[in-house]
Structures are given as C-alpha cells and as structure tokens.
Amino acid sequence: GNSVTQMEGPVTLSEEAFLTINCTYTATGYPSLFWYVQYPGEGLQLLLKATKADDKGSNKGFEATYRKETTSFHLEKGSVQVSDSAVYFCALRSSFSGGYNKLIFGAGTRLAVHP
Amino acid sequence: DSGVTQTPKHLITATGQRVTLRCSPRSGDLSVYWYQQSLDQGLQFLIHYYNGEERAKGNILERFSAQQFPDLHSELNLSSLELGDSALYFCASSFRLAGDSEQFFGPGTRLTVL
Numbered sequence: 001g002n003s004v005t006q007m008e009g010p011v012t013l014s015e016e017a018f019l020t021i022n023c024t025y026t027a028t029g030y031p032s033l034f035w036y037v038q039y040p041g042e043g044l045q046l047l048l049k050a051t052k053a054d055d056k057g058s059n060k061g062f063e064a065t066y067r068k069e070t071t072s073f074h075l076e077k078g079s080v081q082v083s084d085s086a087v088y089f090c091a092l093r094s095s096f097s098g099g100y101n102k103l104i105f106g107a108g109t110r111l112a113v114h115p
Numbered sequence: 116d117s118g119v120t121q122t123p124k125h126l127i128t129a130t131g132q133r134v135t136l137r138c139s140p141r142s143g144d145l146s147v148y149w150y151q152q153s154l155d156q157g158l159q160f161l162i163h164y165y166n167g168e169e170r171a172k173g174n175i176l177e178r179f180s181a182q183q184f185p186d187l188h189s190e191l192n193l194s195s196l197e198l199g200d201s202a203l204y205f206c207a208s209s210f211r212l213a214g215d216s217e218q219f220f221g222p223g224t225r226l227t228v229l
Binding site: 043045049102 | 207218
C-alpha cells in the first residue's frame with residue numbers, strides 16, 4: 001500500500017542554519033507529493049507541492065524536488081528562522097481513484113529553531 | 116485563516132459517552148474530509164464526503180460515523196468512547212471530488228476522553 005516515511009525529530013537548529021527533512025514514499029502509479037506545516041495550536045497549512053517527477057515545489061524559502069528514482073521528496077531551506085519552528089508533515093495523494101483526494105501523511109518532524 | 120471552521124475547539128468527556136464534532140467547509144467547497152491525529156497513530160484519514168455522499172472510507176472505527184448535510188457542513192459522531200479515542204480531529208475541505216484540488220484544514224477539535 002501507499003506510505004510515507006519521514007525522519008524522526010525533533011530537529012533543533014540555530015537561526016540561519018540549513019535545514020533538510022528527509023521524506024521517502026511508497027506508492028503505486030504517480031502520486032502527488034506535499035509538505036504541510038502545523039504551527040502550535042493551529043491546523044495544517046499547505047507549504048508546497050509537486051505533482052510529477054522532477055517538479056520542484058517552493059514557498060517561503062522552502063523547496064522540495066520530486067525524485068521518482070529515489071522515491072523521495074526532501075524538504076530544504078537555506079536559512080531557517082525562529083518563526084519556522086513547527087511540525088512538518090510529508091504527504092502523498094495517490095493518482096488512482098478509490099481514495100480520491102485522501103492524503104497519506106508521514107509521522108511528522110518537529111523543528112525547533114533557536115536564536 | 117483557512118476558511119474551514121470546527122466546533123467545539125476542545126471537548127472533554129468520559130468513557131462510554133457519545134460526542135458530535137462539527138465542521139463547516141470553505142464557502143463553495145463540496146468535499147469534506149475527516150482526519151484523526153493521535154500520538155500513536157499519527158495523522159490518519161477517516162472519511163470523505165462529496166456533496167452529501169460518502170465517497171471514501173479510511174481507518175474509521177465502526178463506533179464512528181459521519182454525515183454531510185445539504186448545506187455542506189459535516190458532523191463526525193463518536194460513540195462508546197474509549198481512552199484511545201483521545202486525539203485531535205481535523206476537518207479539511209476542497210472544491211473538487213478528485214484531481215489537483217488543495218485541501219484546506221480547519222483548526223481541529225481536541226477530544227479528551229477521561
């Protein structure tokens with residue numbers, strides 16, 4: 001079945017450090033891939049997405065590239081800020097109907113950025 | 116603000132009880148999804164409704180049921196509650212049934228079963 005595996009947290013960084021959060025997936029067909037962010041006490045917000053191989057999603061300085069050959073969608077940011085502290089979820093949406101738009105999430109990675 | 120509203124924000128109840136969680140989708144969205152976020156299971160898809168009809172089921176227990184009303188709001192009913200049902204329940208909405216249609220999440224309802 002479809003699944004998402006992401007690196008365990010917490011990830012603790014100093015402000016302006018480089019961030020990588022690893023995400024790999026297992027899926028049939030050609031899924032769409034997403035990164036969602038959850039700030040404390042809030043719901044999930046879509047951070048970025050990619051719908052086909054080699055697509056790069058980007059938003060707010062974050063980037064992730066859809067790598068079909070390694071079934072990966074790693075999240076990166078060149079210089080993190082304290083305000084980036086949150087939980088980050090990698091997710092996929094299957095290209096096959098039957099699940100329609102349902103999202104399958106990874107376990108989440110907590111990021112803490114210190115000044 | 117995603118435009119998706121959920122009530123109540125917090126709910127504390129006892130084992131064996133029944134509760135109803137309510138979700139109002141973004142204006143114009145026809146799809147409503149329910150997800151459960153718990154410490155041991157993570158974020159899991161429960162059920163999907165589109166324009167009043169159930170379209171997909173995930174890991175939803177038989178004690179749980181949902182519906183979507185003609186005004187498109189949705190309710191998730193949880194009965195015979197157990198301690199393990201304590202979790203954050205999210206509702207999300209999107210415009211389309213399938214395809215490239217972003218899901219917008221509400222702030223969630225935190226359920227505590229004592």
